Amino acid sequence: MIDRVVTLTVSSRDASRTRFISAAKGEKQGDYVVFEEAADLARLLTENRVRILESMAGRGALSIGQIARMVRRGTHVVQDDIQALVDAGVMDQNDNGVEVACGAIRVDFFIHSKSPANVD
Template identity: 40%
Template sequence: MLNKVTLTVSSREAVTNRTLAAFRGEPQGAVISFASPEMLWQTLTRKRWELLKAMTGRGPMTIRALSRELDRDVKGVHGDVHALLDAGVLDRTEEGRILFPYDAVHVDFELEAA
């Protein structure tokens, strides 16, 4: 079974309802929520999306190894990694490696007429 995360746009109320349901023991799955589509795309730039694609299902990595794999400079990858760490998308292991602990990603949001 895949360890899948859903990246979604959710209101504060929806996040609260999902949290309360989890406290009641209702499975919620792994979800990372953003307040708006703009926040999602500000966080998940093209280069950061490539970074996540490279890390999906891979286990802990060093920033240097990731930058070699992406054929990008370490400083740029370092900045993107820290932006994703700050957003709660990536984790850091006790050894200081970075981790995207999922085998699959689903992006879910809806565009409605204004």
């Protein structure tokens, strides 16, 4: 059973503000990690980081060494990837180790033009 889903999304400040106001009124919004640009989200979710997240799903807190062995990579590069995921709010790190603080992660974003195209 998936107890909690965190959505990684790209959202404008206006959309985030609207969600915040709705939450302040008591309307459930779910759990979000919001990025201002699709490129920021894409930079975070490298192939190696996705492998780390998939490997850790449902396992609770693990040490960096355990994670490195699971994904068959060196501890220093895994530490760098873990730190990026912790900094983004996708993972939690404490005295017990590192863990994905949800049952599933949903990635949700649109890629669209920011300005009208000039076609001659």
